[in-house]
Amino acid sequence: MELKDQMREIGAKARKAARKLSTLSSAQKDHGLKMIAEALIHHSSLILDANQKDLKEGRQKGLPEALMDRLLLNEMRIEEMAQGMRALAALPDPVGEVTGMWKRPNGLMIGKKRVPLGVVGIIYEARPNVTADAAGLCLKTGNAAVLRGGSEAFYSNLAISEVISQAAEEAGMPVGCIQLVRSTDRSAVDELLKMNQYLDVVIPRGGAGLIQHVVNHATVPVIETGVGNCHTYIDSEADMDMALDIAINAKTSRPGVCNAMETLLVNREIAPQILPLLGEKFRAKGVELRGCPQTCRILPEAVPAKEEDWSTEYLDLILAVKVVDDLDAAIEHISLYGTKHSEAIVTNNYGKAQRFLEEVDAAAVYVNASTRFTDGGQFGYGAEIGISTQKLHARGPMGLEALTTIKYIIYGNGQIRN
Amino acid sequence: MELKDQMREIGAKARKAARKLSTLSSAQKDHGLKMIAEALIHHSSLILDANQKDLKEGRQKGLPEALMDRLLLNEMRIEEMAQGMRALAALPDPVGEVTGMWKRPNGLMIGKKRVPLGVVGIIYEARPNVTADAAGLCLKTGNAAVLRGGSEAFYSNLAISEVISQAAEEAGMPVGCIQLVRSTDRSAVDELLKMNQYLDVVIPRGGAGLIQHVVNHATVPVIETGVGNCHTYIDSEADMDMALDIAINAKTSRPGVCNAMETLLVNREIAPQILPLLGEKFRAKGVELRGCPQTCRILPEAVPAKEEDWSTEYLDLILAVKVVDDLDAAIEHISLYGTKHSEAIVTNNYGKAQRFLEEVDAAAVYVNASTRFTDGGQFGYGAEIGISTQKLHARGPMGLEALTTIKYIIYGNGQIRN
Numbered sequence: 001m002e003l004k005d006q007m008r009e010i011g012a013k014a015r016k017a018a019r020k021l022s023t024l025s026s027a028q029k030d031h032g033l034k035m036i037a038e039a040l041i042h043h044s045s046l047i048l049d050a051n052q053k054d055l056k057e058g059r060q061k062g063l064p065e066a067l068m069d070r071l072l073l074n075e076m077r078i079e080e081m082a083q084g085m086r087a088l089a090a091l092p093d094p095v096g097e098v099t100g101m102w103k104r105p106n107g108l109m110i111g112k113k114r115v116p117l118g119v120v121g122i123i124y125e126a127r128p129n130v131t132a133d134a135a136g137l138c139l140k141t142g143n144a145a146v147l148r149g150g151s152e153a154f155y156s157n158l159a160i161s162e163v164i165s166q167a168a169e170e171a172g173m174p175v176g177c178i179q180l181v182r183s184t185d186r187s188a189v190d191e192l193l194k195m196n197q198y199l200d201v202v203i204p205r206g207g208a209g210l211i212q213h214v215v216n217h218a219t220v221p222v223i224e225t226g227v228g229n230c231h232t233y234i235d236s237e238a239d240m241d242m243a244l245d246i247a248i249n250a251k252t253s254r255p256g257v258c259n260a261m262e263t264l265l266v267n268r269e270i271a272p273q274i275l276p277l278l279g280e281k282f283r284a285k286g287v288e289l290r291g292c293p294q295t296c297r298i299l300p301e302a303v304p305a306k307e308e309d310w311s312t313e314y315l316d317l318i319l320a321v322k323v324v325d326d327l328d329a330a331i332e333h334i335s336l337y338g339t340k341h342s343e344a345i346v347t348n349n350y351g352k353a354q355r356f357l358e359e360v361d362a363a364a365v366y367v368n369a370s371t372r373f374t375d376g377g378q379f380g381y382g383a384e385i386g387i388s389t390q391k392l393h394a395r396g397p398m399g400l401e402a403l404t405t406i407k408y409i410i411y412g413n414g415q416i417r418n
Numbered sequence: 419m420e421l422k423d424q425m426r427e428i429g430a431k432a433r434k435a436a437r438k439l440s441t442l443s444s445a446q447k448d449h450g451l452k453m454i455a456e457a458l459i460h461h462s463s464l465i466l467d468a469n470q471k472d473l474k475e476g477r478q479k480g481l482p483e484a485l486m487d488r489l490l491l492n493e494m495r496i497e498e499m500a501q502g503m504r505a506l507a508a509l510p511d512p513v514g515e516v517t518g519m520w521k522r523p524n525g526l527m528i529g530k531k532r533v534p535l536g537v538v539g540i541i542y543e544a545r546p547n548v549t550a551d552a553a554g555l556c557l558k559t560g561n562a563a564v565l566r567g568g569s570e571a572f573y574s575n576l577a578i579s580e581v582i583s584q585a586a587e588e589a590g591m592p593v594g595c596i597q598l599v600r601s602t603d604r605s606a607v608d609e610l611l612k613m614n615q616y617l618d619v620v621i622p623r624g625g626a627g628l629i630q631h632v633v634n635h636a637t638v639p640v641i642e643t644g645v646g647n648c649h650t651y652i653d654s655e656a657d658m659d660m661a662l663d664i665a666i667n668a669k670t671s672r673p674g675v676c677n678a679m680e681t682l683l684v685n686r687e688i689a690p691q692i693l694p695l696l697g698e699k700f701r702a703k704g705v706e707l708r709g710c711p712q713t714c715r716i717l718p719e720a721v722p723a724k725e726e727d728w729s730t731e732y733l734d735l736i737l738a739v740k741v742v743d744d745l746d747a748a749i750e751h752i753s754l755y756g757t758k759h760s761e762a763i764v765t766n767n768y769g770k771a772q773r774f775l776e777e778v779d780a781a782a783v784y785v786n787a788s789t790r791f792t793d794g795g796q797f798g799y800g801a802e803i804g805i806s807t808q809k810l811h812a813r814g815p816m817g818l819e820a821l822t823t824i825k826y827i828i829y830g831n832g833q834i835r836n
Contacts (some may be wrong), residue, residue, distance in 0.1 A: 023777060108787060110797055117809050200809045216637050221810045242832040249834035253773035260663035335437065357827045359441060369526060369830025378529055391618045392534050392639045393811040393821040409775045414660040414786025
């Protein structure tokens with residue numbers, strides 16, 4: 001069968017499964033998730049065997065160590081997947097909630113009801129646990145999922161998806177509710193991105209290259225996730241100790257994630273006092289500093305920043321540092337180079353805090369806290385699909401609601417329109 | 419200047435204006451809308467002169483009469499545009515509302531605040547009043563607008579947009595808040611569709627061809643509007659008079675709009691009684707019927723429907739009619755051919771009504787009412803941007819909220835993440 005036909009068959013099957021899934025009760029879905037958790041544990045040796053094949057091929061191909069670590073599964077990581085399913089089962093079901101209902105002058109009762117999106121496509125890279133994670137999130141919200149993982153994790157993904165879909169079907173969920181695209185051909189992704197007839201949304205999870213490819217080629221609606229060139233602005237009226245703690249935490253607590261700080265902006269009045277203190281702490285943490293001319297004058301260890309440093313998401317122990325004249329200059333810099341992810345100000349001035357919250361255009365804007373809190377768990381959402389960096393549909397950390405849409409249900413008694 | 423540079427200049431200007439617009443108070447925006455209303459009336463002769471140029475060119479090109487009518491402006495239509503601005507000024511401002519705020523265990527206060535989308539691109543066809551309409555909706559919600567109208571209405575759109583942007587600027591709104599793309603070159607649209615750096619969303623308003631072009635070529639997020647292949651299912655337990663009224667209304671009250679019925683499904687038990695009555699009423703309204711074999715046996719005047727009739731949005735006094743075995747067959751048919759816009763059942767059976775509401779996947783699902791109510795005004799939204807037929811961001815009639823997104827505002831007192 002041609003690739004195009006294979007993909008359409010997957011799409012049609014998913015669409016059919018989605019119809020059935022949307023009518024399942026919360027209890028049925030939660031039961032399914034618990035059964036999947038059990039099946040993952042029960043079949044862990046099968047999954048680990050498959051993972052060994054990926055690891056062997058990865059070694060032969062000479063994949064970098066960090067990637068090999070992301071590929072690796074063990075009993076603990078499988079237990080975490082199962083635990084994720086159980087945690088989802090314990091969360092409230094967003095589907096079915098009527099968020100509002102009103103009566104029109106003609107007597108029509110109009111209600112807004114939360115329903116599943118339908119069929120969700122998820123395209124991701126190396127980590128095989130995303131297969132379980134994405135499947136669980138979709139089933140919890142009554143969506144069918146079409147999954148396309150990275151070729152490095154092919155055997156692992158296949159084993160996990162088969163264990164999940166078999167357990168789901170045994171628990172009464174429809175055939176085709178979770179499908180993995182078995183072709184590792186890049187053109188399978190491109191086909192998926194244009195299946196508007198079958199897919200309601202596609203979510204890329206991975207690096208900037210993958211996300212850009214999806215955004216540029218999809219005709220299916222996309223939820224863009226991920227890139228974060230986050231700033232912290234230390235105002236002249238900041239509490240010095242708080243500013244130090246927040247800056248160190250935002251950069252070094254986990255430098256490889258999207259909510260980590262990439263550029264530090266420091267008010268010129270406070271720069272001569274605070275930069276040397278910051279420099280010392282960053283040095284102790286092994287952070288390389290790339291500074292504007294003024295920063296370099298104060299901190300001789302900083303290397304001169306190039307223009308591209310202001311727009312780089314390092315995801316590493318590197319930090320760009322710039323001294324700015326005032327709040328306006330800070331906001332202007334963020335507006336020019338920010339990716340609208342997470343931005344923070346440290347200040348004790350009420351007016352400046354309010355202006356920063358008002359004028360900075362980003363998914364999450366902080367006063368006196370680390371940007372590292374932009375995260376579904378930290379926001380109290382229980383589960384996280386990803387962090388949206390677009391403005392349509394969902395912005396910032398996405399909880400289960402981001403995998404739903406609404407439907408108007410209208411109760412009449414014979415109304416016709418004049 | 420090259421077209422690409424021209425478009426990027428428009429985008430950059432809009433982005434700058436959007437930053438300023440997002441900080442205006444509701445009072446400032448409403449004042450601007452009222453000033454624009456006055457300016458439209460004050461400069462009506464200038465607008466009408468420009469419209470004469472379009473009409474003259476249209477006659478020379480031999481545009482069809484219906485299109486010429488859509489192009490035509492007169493004092494009354496300009497008064498309607500002004501009235502639209504005043505009505506928007508009187509509506510509540512959705513921007514600034516904090517829809518929720520909660521405290522995390524670590525003391526962080528997290529709030530969800532409604533903010534403008536930023537820069538909205540609107541691509542539309544013949545009617546010049548859309549220029550005023552779209553500009554007003556965007557300004558009310560604090561968004562900058564980049565408008566691209568049809569070439570047939572070029573001079574009218576130019577005059578209207580200049581009157582509006584001049585009045586807006588005089589009222590203190592930023593330069594560039596409303597811009598019309600002056601190139602009538604198709605490639606200007608294609609450029610616009612890929613300006614992700616400057617545009618937050620693009621909304622096509624027009625026929626299926628325009629919408630498909632936008633969906634297929636945009637990398638900027640799109641809100642898809644418009645196509646409605648709407649069904650009404652008359653159940654065996656329907657009230658006959660109600661079913662007749664609803665079917666006639668759904669087809670004939672305004673056949674050229676997206677919420678009009680295009681296919682009637684009739685339960686086989688009730689078909690022999692109700693189809694002759696329906697046939698008579700549709701005949702009196704000049705409706706051409708295209709029926710399934712069973713329909714044609716009962717109604718000799720019906721012409722046999724072809725496969726494509728079930729998926730055609732006629733937007734005309736033509737109706738496809740199919741006799742179905744039961745509710746399942748009706749839902750199956752809708753699932754196969756519907757465009758997820760508006761679907762109705764007429765029944766007095768509680769269980770069937772509930773099943774239809776639950777199982778039919780569409781923006782608006784009705785029990786015992788005409789599909790013609792799917793409309794922002796009829797839903798009580800005051801203003802309507804369009805009717806979304808996609809599931810992301812907004813579904814069904816879009817009120818002012820559809821032109822907003824959210825931003826998390828987070829108040830800390832030194833929180834860092836472990």
